[in-house]
Amino acid sequence: MTKTLRFARFRDLALLPAIVVLMIVGALVDPVFLSADNLTNVLQQRTELSLLVLGQALVLISGKIDLSLESTIGLAPALALGLIIPASAHGLGIELPEWTAIPLCLLIGVVIGAFNGFLILKLQLSAFIVTLGMLTVLRGLQIGFTEGQNLFEVPLSFTYLGSARWFGLPASVLICLVAFVLGIVALAYFRQGRSIYAIGGNVEAARAAGIRTERVLWTVLIIASLLAALAGLLMTGRLGSVGPAQGQGMIFTVFAAAVIGGVSLDGGKGTLFGALTGVLALGLIENILTLGGVSPHWIQAIYGAIILIALMLARLTSGKAQD
C-alpha cells in the first residue's frame, strides 16, 4: 500500500532531480547564483507566474482550460486604476476614491471568471475557444481604453503588496506561499478540493456522486481569474506601472510550468506542489542562462532544449508516461 502511495507522491516530485541538477549547474556557472539575494530575486520574479500557474492548475485539474488569464493579469489592474486616476493620466475620468482600487481589481477578476463560467457552463461553449476569445477581448479592452498607454500614476497603496518586504522577504513571495499552501491543503484534505479531481477525472461520475459539478467548475474559474487579478496587482506593484502588454505571452509559460510540473491537460491529474516545482524549474533555468551570459541569439534555443531535457529527465525518474 505504501508502495503506490509513495509512487503517487513520487510523481509530484518528478522534477526534483532536475531541480537539483539545475542548482548544481547554477552554482558552477556563477557563485552569485546561490546567494540569498539572487534566489530571492528568482522567487520574486516568479510570483505572478506562480499565481497564474496556481489558477491554471486548478482549472486544468477540473478538466477545463483558461487562456484568458494572461489578459486578466493586465486588464484587472489597468481597469481598476482607470477607474480611480484622472482622465489626464489616461484614466476613465470617473475618479473613484483611491482605496477602492484593490477591491476593484479583485472584483474585476471575479467578474471575468464569472463571465467565462457563464459562457462555458451555461452556453456550453468550448472552454478553449471561449477563453481564447476572451484573451483577445480583454487585451483589446485594455488597449482600447488606455489607448495603448502605460498607466504609471499608480497610488502607493496599490503598489504596496507588490513591492513591500515582510520579514526580510518580498511580501509577494509570502503571499504566493500562503496561496499555494492553502491550495495544496484544500486539494489534498478537503472534500471541495477533492471534488475538483473527481470532476476532472470524469464529470458524469462526479455528478452521479452528488457533486454539484457546475457550481464547482464555476468557482474554480472564478478563483483562477481572481488569482490572475491578484497577480496583476502584484506585478503592477513590482514594476511600478501597468503597461498595455502586461502579461502578454505569459500563458505559454504558464502551461509549460503546469505541465512539466505534472498537471495533465486531460484533467483530473496533477498536484499544485508539482505545478510549483514546474515554476521553480523554469525560473532557475532562466536565471542560470542569464548568469551564464549565453549568447543573446542562442538563448531561446538553449532554453527550449533545456526544457525538453528536463522533461526527459522527469520522465526517466518518474518512469511514467506523460499526458
Next chain:
Amino acid sequence: MTKTLRFARFRDLALLPAIVVLMIVGALVDPVFLSADNLTNVLQQRTELSLLVLGQALVLISGKIDLSLESTIGLAPALALGLIIPASAHGLGIELPEWTAIPLCLLIGVVIGAFNGFLILKLQLSAFIVTLGMLTVLRGLQIGFTEGQNLFEVPLSFTYLGSARWFGLPASVLICLVAFVLGIVALAYFRQGRSIYAIGGNVEAARAAGIRTERVLWTVLIIASLLAALAGLLMTGRLGSVGPAQGQGMIFTVFAAAVIGGVSLDGGKGTLFGALTGVLALGLIENILTLGGVSPHWIQAIYGAIILIALMLARLTSGKAQD
C-alpha cells in the same frame, strides 16, 4: 439513419450561417468587399494559415496536439535558404545548389515532424509540452543561425509558388484547395483517414481493431510538419523574405480556426471542411474590420468579441454543446 448523418454534416456546417452573416455585413460595410479581387485577397492571405490548420486539424482529430507548427513555418524555409545562400547574406556558408532549396524546406518539415513523433510516441512525453518545447527550440534555432536577421536573398524559384498566379488565381490558393480536397477525401473515404478518427476517439479500441496506431500517429505528425514547411514556402514567396519572426503568434489563430470550425481538442471529432470554414470566418472578420476602418485601438477587442459572437451563433444553429 440518414437523419443522424444529416445531423453530423450539420455540425460541420455550423459556421455557415455565421459566414453568411459576415458576407452580408461585409457587403454593407464596403461594396468592394464582394469584389472578386478582395475575396481572392482574403483567400490568398489565408493560404498559409489554412495549411497549418489542415495539419493541426489532422493532429487534433488523432488526439494529439502540435504547437511547434508555428516555428516550423519559419525555420523550414529559413534553414533551407541558409543552406543555399552565401554567408554574406546571413547564410550558413554551405551554398548548396539553388534547386535543392524547396526539397530541403519540405525535408526539414519531415524531419521536425519525425522528431516530434519520436519524443511523443517513443519516449511517451506529453505532446503538448514536447511541441511547446520544440516551438521554442525551433524558433531559437532560426534566430540563432540567422543571428536574428531577415533573409532577403530569396531565389526566384523559391518565391514562385507563393507569388505565381495560375488560371487567374494565386497558385497558393489552388495548392491549398488541392490539399484540402485531398485531405477531406482521405479522411472521409480512406482507411488510413478513418483510422485517424478511430485513434482520436479511443486509441486502445483502435489498436484492438488492428490499427497500427503508432505508425498512423507518426505519419500524422509528419504530415502536419510537412504542411507547415509548405506553408512556410508559400509565405516566403508571398512576403518576399523570411523574417526571424515568420509565423510567430500564429498558433493561437490556428487553434481558433480549427476549434470554431468544429474540431475538438479531445480528439476524434471534427472535419477538415469544418476547419476550413473556421479559417474563412476568421479571414472575413479581419477583412471586414480592415475595410470598415475600425479604430486601431479598438480593433482587437472588436475582433475578439466577434469571434465569441460567431461561436454563440454556431452553437445556436447547430444546437450542440461544444468541446
Next chain:
Amino acid sequence: MTKRYGSTVALDDVGITVADGESHALVGRNGAGKSTLVSILTGLNRADAGSVTFGGDPAPALADRDAWRRKVACVYQKSTIIPALTVAENLFINRQSLERRSLIRWKSLRTKASEVLASYGVDVDPARPAADLTVEQRQLVEIARALSFGARFIILDEPTAQLDGPAIERLFERMRGLQASGVTFLFISHHLQEIFEICQTVTVFRDARHVLTSPVAELSTDSLVAAMTGDAAGLRVGHTRPSLADDAPVVLSVSGLRSEAFFGVDLTIRAGEVVGIAGSASSGKVELGEAVVGLRKVSSGTVHVGRTAVRSGSVPDALKAGIGFVPEDRHKEGLVPTLGVGENATLPITDRLGRFGAISPTRQRTVAERMIADLGIKTSGPSQPVSGLSGGNQQKVVMARALSSDPALLVLTDPTAGVDVRSKESLLGVVDRVAGEGTAVLVISDELDDLRPCDRVLVMFHGEVTASFPRGWTDGELVAAIEGVSAEQGADE
C-alpha cells in the same frame, strides 16, 4: 414519464411504482429504456414529460445533487469509477470526510476502505489508483459504494453482468440483509433466475413502453420472456451443431504460454470446435485470452493460428493470422464512442471495403446493415454513434466487430455481458453457426450459459489449467472446479 433522444423514443409514457421495502425487478430487452429510467430516477437526466416522487415528496431540483443522493443510491450500468483517483477515494467519493467540512483523514479512510473491500472479497490495496482494477473489481467497488451509503432506496443497473458466481452470491446475501432492515431495491438484470431469486415484484418494459408489473411469484420464466419479447416462443435450449469431425484441422495451438497472470498454458482448438475457459476473476483466464489475441505480451511460449506464428503483443498480426475477438472491457478496447455503429463494426475489415485503401460507403453500409440485422442491434442506423446505444447493444457491436473479419479463430471474453436473454440466445446461435462453418471458437467466461455450447470447457485456477470437462458437464461440478474446491475430482470425471 417520456424521454426522447433526438428521434429515438427511449421512454414512452411509462410509469413505475416501487413499494417501500421491496426488491423490485425491472427487465426488458436491450434498449427497452431501463437505464434511461434509472438516469431519470437518480436525477442525472430530465424527463421530457412526467414526474418522480419519493415517498410522496416531489423529486429535488436537478441541480441539487446532494438531495438526490440522500434519496437514492445507484450503481449505474456505465462505470462511474474515476481511474486517476485511488480505490479508497472512489469508494468514499464526495464524502471523504465523513463529518462535513472537516479535514479528510486519509489513513482512516484507507482503513475503512480496506474493511469494506474485504467484505466484498476484493483484495486490492485501497491506495492504488482505481485504474489498476479489473473490470470485476471496479464493479464491486461501485456496488460497495452504493450499498454502504445508508440510502433507503438503491438502484442496481445490471450489477451482476461483470461478476463471477461467488461475488454474485455475496451481493445477494448483502441485499437480503439490507432488505430485511427496510431498504428498497430496484434491480435490473438480464439473468432472469436472479430475479426469481431475490425480487418480489417485476416490471417489464418493451420498446420504451410499460408492459406489465406483477409479483414475481405469479410468473414463470417463459411468461416473463414472452412479456419482454412480445412473442410466446420460450427459450430455446441446446445447440444444433453436428459433433466435431475427427479430422478437423487444428486452428489454434498455444504452447508453454506464460506471463505474470498465468504459466505454462498449452491449448489446441480445431476447426469447428468451441472451447470454453472458465475460472474465477483471479484465474488468469482473461489475461490468457488477451495474450492469444495480441493485447498482451507474454514472457514465453508461442501462439500459432494454423501454421502462422502470431507475434506476441501485436493485434494487427493476430488479425492477419485470422483471429477475431471480443475484449473484456467494451469501453476500453471494444468501442470508439465517437464513431458510428457501422464504422465500429467494420473497423478491422476496412481493407476489404474498397480498393486502394478507399472505403466504399455503400459497401460499408451494406455490411453494417447486415450485421445489425444478424445480431439484432437496436439502433437508428449504421451512422448512429455507439455512445448513444444501450449497454447491451454496445456489446453486440463489439461482437459484430469480432465477427466482421470472418475469423478462423474467434476469442470471446464475456461475450454476452449485459445482453438480454433473447439476444444472448441469438448471439450464441451465431457462435454456433460460425463454428458449424468451421471457425474455431474460444469462449472465456464464467457465465454458464455462454459455456453451454462448448465442446469442451477448461477450468483455470490461479494461472493454470486445472480441469477439463467434455460436453455434458453439470453446473455444480463446473462451479466447484471454478472455485477450486474439487478441481481434481472435476478433472477425473
Next chain:
Amino acid sequence: GGGATGGAQIGVDYPRADSDFWNSYIKYTPQFAKELDVRLMSPTNSQNDVAKLVANVQAMTSQGAKAIVMAPQDTGAIATTLAQLEQKKIPVVTVDTRPDKGKAYMVVRADNKAYGEKACRYLGEKLGNKGKVVEFQGALSSINGRDRSEAFASCMKQHYPGITIFEEPTDWLDTKAAAALQTRLTQHPDINGIYMQAGGVYLAATLQVLRSAGKLFPVGDPRHITIVSNDGIPQEFESIRKGEIDATVSQPADSYAKWALFYAKAAIEGKVFKPGPTDHDSTIIEVGNGVLEDQLPAPLVTKDNVDDPKLWGNQIGK
C-alpha cells in the same frame, strides 16, 4: 579591462535579437566597448519582455554591475527597477526609449516623434497634400510605435489635411501588414503613399504585395507609390538605390551603442553633463525631473544621401 573604469563592469541588456536594427546594435556594442575601453559583462537578452528585463537587471546587479545599459520597450514597467537601481547607486543609461518614470543617468535616443514627423513631411511634400496613404503601425503597446504614429498623425492633420491616412495596426508583423495593404489596395486602388514604421519588418512584404498587385513602379513613374520607411537597414538603402522606395529614417544603431557605453562609463567615472549641444552633432536636453536625454540625429535617407558611408546601414555587411 583596465583603463579608466578600473575594471568596473558595465551590464548591457539587449531588448531583442530578432530584428535587423537591434541585431546591428548587438553587433556594435562589443565593438565600441573595445574602442572605449569598457569592461562589458556578458550581455543579456530580454526578448522584448519587460519581466525578463527586470530579471536580467537583477541578475546583473547580483553579479556586480556598476552601471547598466538597457533599452526598455515597455517604458512604464521599469519604474520600480529604476528606483531600486537608484537606491543601489547603479547608474542607468536607457537606449532608444525614455522611461516614463524614474531616474536615468542619461537617455540615448533618437526622437521617435521626429521619425514620424520626418516621414509625414516627406510624404506630404511629395504627394502635394493630396492622396491616400497607408501607415503600418507597430504594436499599439510599444512606445516607439506609438510616438511615431502620434507624431505622424498630428503632423498630417495639421499640415496635410488633404491626405487620407489608413492606420493599420500590425503588431510588428509583416503578415498583418501584407494583408492590410492588399485589402486597402483593392478598396482604394488610388493609394499613392505608404509609411512603414519599421523597414526591417515590412519592407520585403510590402514590395512583394505591390509586385503581385502590379503596382510596383520605380520612382519617377507617375504610377509610383511613394514609400517612406524607418530603420535604415542595408536592404532599405538597396531599395532606395533601385528606386523602389523613396526614403527611410536611419535609426542610428551605431551611435546608440557608442554613446550608451560612453555615458555608462562616464557615469562610473562620476562625470556630470548639462543640457546643451554636444560634440557629436546632437543636443542634450532635460526631459523632466533631472533626466537628461542626448537626442542623436536620425537622418532622413533619400536617393541623394543613400551612399553616405557614415550611415550605419552602409557600414555593416561590408
